[in-house]
Amino acid sequence: MNICICMRWNILIDSMKIIRAKDIKTEPASHEDPNNPGVVKKVLFRLGDLAGGNIQMINWATLLPHKSFRAHAHRDMQEIFILMNGNAELIVDGKKILLQSGDACVVLQGELHEMKNPSANPLTFLAIGIAPLGK
Numbered sequence: 001m002n003i004c005i006c007m008r009w010n011i012l013i014d015s016m017k018i019i020r021a022k023d024i025k026t027e028p029a030s031h032e033d034p035n036n037p038g039v040v041k042k043v044l045f046r047l048g049d050l051a052g053g054n055i056q057m058i059n060w061a062t063l064l065p066h067k068s069f070r071a072h073a074h075r076d077m078q079e080i081f082i083l084m085n086g087n088a089e090l091i092v093d094g095k096k097i098l099l100q101s102g103d104a105c106v107v108l109q110g111e112l113h114e115m116k117n118p119s120a121n122p123l124t125f126l127a128i129g130i131a132p133l134g135k
Contacts, residue, residue: 019044021102044082044104051078051109056129063088063115063123071114077129079107081115086123089116 021042028037056077063069082104090097090105092113099105107113117123
């Protein structure tokens with residue numbers, strides 16, 4: 001499997017790409033006055049950071065306290081997780097990484113993954129599935 005690694009990735013564990021929002025600087029939106037912006041952003045992914053394809057799903061999900069979702073792999077898409085609040089333990093192909101609110105992770109097509117919520121509070125995240133072109 002060939003993987004394009006961009007220098008902007010905060011952490012790369014084998015093929016698992018982790019973005020730490022706290023480590024990304026804000027920048028003015030492209031349509032804003034750079035000296036006096038009305039809105040600033042943190043860019044998690046840019047063109048070329050993700051495999052090309054079609055959006056298969058965008059889910060706003062809640063992982064209940066002290067629960068996990070079952071380990072599984074997607075043969076038809078890569079999956080991006082963006083933590084909206086809380087902390088998670090993500091295990092991808094046997095490698096464990098701790099994620100915090102604002103972090104993002106790309107799980108490639110075919111990688112076995114599971115997420116656990118170790119806290120007493122619900123964990124909210126976005127799950128975005130991207131299917132290869134033509135699928």
